[in-house]
Amino acid sequence: MNRPGRPAGPATETEELVLTAALDLVLSEGAGALTAQRLHARTGVARTTIYRHWPTPKDVLAALISVAPHPTPEPTGDPVADLRREVDLLCDRLRDKPVGVFLRALVTASSADPACVPLRHRYVMDLLEPFRRTLTAIGLAGRERVENAALAIVAPLLVDVLLLDRPVDRERAHRAVDEVLSKESR
Template sequence: MEEDRQPARRPGGRSARVRAAVHQAATDLVAERGYGNFTVGEVAARAGVADTSIYRRWGTLEALLVDVAITWLTTTSPIPDTGSLEEDLRTYAANVARDVTGPDGLAVLRLVIALSSAGEAGGRARDEFLAERGRQLQGMLDRARERGERPPGGMEILDHILAPMYIRVLFGLGPLTPGYVDSLVDHLLLSLARSTEPH
């Protein structure tokens, strides 16, 4: 009887597998064809599910792709807690570099850009993506402030660290080497130090 009850203690197991398969299928199609060049039916076929399952769960292809982008963001680039703002920034930057150059990173970045120009729903997707990235960073910055450090603002991290990496990846402008990623953090810390110097 105990074995008979085992599956019941893992609700959502199949649902989670289906979601992961659909997400991967959609990501692969974005990478291969670009946004707007495939259908829900093609995502379903590649994921091995019925297209009605996708419509029932997400409603539209755009809603699915928004979920893909947000899920990728929230499950990659973990926010470090090293006890030091500088080490947090260096570790975080290294995590982002690893993830955006990983197998799905470029596809998801292209997807967010495409969605951002795809009408109201796309604009919401972009806003959700950026808001989630902001929420992730804020915890790290709040901890630094509680330790008595003077952290940068979220937009400064975007301008000095994230944007340069995203641009390099999107346009194929060179590898994100550890030295390059560290130099981005160095520039941010230097800018921060200059802004807090007495005049």
């Protein structure tokens, strides 16, 4: 039996329209621009619809993270080459929009609203996942060991891009991979 009333979530077209506009706002103006008024002005979607499905900027950011693409190329059979490829992909994603800018917006949103901190953690953990997978394929055993190795590779990139406003240094990232592999092969 069909019950009358509103559907549980926004229509696919509405969701795509609002989230595309939200991403554009985040990339051009930061997370502070994620207001129902701004999204309404960009999309024409009623503010009540926006408030109903995304009541706070944190909810918009969470929705954007949920639909963020996570490119995962097929393993080549050479886990070391795959690890280097993952570093190159992350370097490209941090250099180009939207990952680097989106991460900056999450850092800013987290400082303004502590409820956004778990979103920032979730997004960074998603960035680390391909490294964890590849390091495990290389033969690293133990969750803590894999996590530490992934962080040893990724953390310097994030510090450079997010905190020091430096460009992505691909060579440095590859040296970090070499150091991790050297340390782990001992």
